[in-house]
Amino acid sequence: MKYIIALIPSPLKKVYANHKKRQYAKSIIGKNVYCPICKSEFKSFADYGIQIRDNALCHKCNSVERHRLLYLFLESKFNFFKSDSEQHILHFAPERFFYNIFKDIDNVKYFPCDLYPELYTYDEDVKVKKADLTKIPFKDSTFDFIICNHVLEHVTNDKLAMNELYRVMKRGGAGIFQVPIDYSREKTYEDFTISTPEGRLKAFGQHDHVRWYGQDYKSRLEQAGFNVIENDFVNSFTPADQYKYGLMNSELIYYCEKTYN
Template identity: 35%
Template structure:
């Protein structure tokens, strides 16, 4: 039902307009969704059920956050938020973007080249038009698997990050080695080999760790358990990259 409503709305409303009126539409959608079984850590909405979308992920009916968004905000809010923080966030979800903008005394910049996300800038991750040592915190969630020259992107992330700064990184992961094949250029081939039409590789957790270390980062891998109440996925992995 949710997917049908989303597709129907997108037929009649432009993407730009949808971004503006989405909170109102969600308020209408959640009229009969209130409950006590689950709580969204981003918007605070308590619901009787998550919306289960096509890939089986759990979506908040009130703000539209996915399980990875809620986990990310939990980590950010408990460990990283502080006054006068300079943040760069690549292609954030709308729920996270709106939450960031509510934070006081934080200098937050969202960047997106695709036009599919709310953003303040259009930085190319392989050539970020910012000075060295510009940001305390960078969020790079589900970005690197789209980038052909990912090592150049990692070098740029390192360059614009301040000393002792942090990059939070997540991509889809597989067991074994990184799988990439640059001869796979069509959407059909990339969907078959990498799981999505605009992906160019599938990382292994240790393969991505090694590439980041070769760039100069110190890496910590978080392996996290699920939580049904807050809608966190089980066995979720996040890389914490520090510039020392």
């Protein structure tokens, strides 16, 4: 087949590609689902994932279930921290859609960070800063809110990372630290002798993950000092709305507070 395609003159290839594009655009037209992030409606979200999940990926903004859940949570509970008082927000592995929101809020001092800031091509005034989660380059008690989603499962010394998140959070502050969790496991599974991408994919579900968190994820965060609330926000939506927004009804939000005590 590829030999035949190679023989097709390029103007024809372009016509064919445009035809496929139009076909695809037509196939997703509908009003069954709604992405709250990019405010778009579709027939359904696209299938996505190493283990394919249906109704997962937004055709326009590339958000998946967990992004839309967090968006709805931050919007409905905090109005994205828009207020009269200054809010310092630290964001590890900053997703584009949240970056775009926080960088423009007047009262928010926004600090997007990553171990590999060069991977981010956000061409804006607010630069993504280099930061190691196990050695966060900020003073104690700096941040009112911290977002660190799907990062800890990549970090070998996650205990140290959790301690660091606690250290830089203000008393009275909070954060959301989502990770993939296998709730069938009572205890987190990690084995640092497994270090190849193939081995990690097989053992931990992704080539660059170093563990599978289990039911003890909450207590691991508590050991760092956090008051942890496993928030079942997703089930405040009806099953019909969970489908409409493309949410996973098993996903708890790990809301972690640094209390005054």
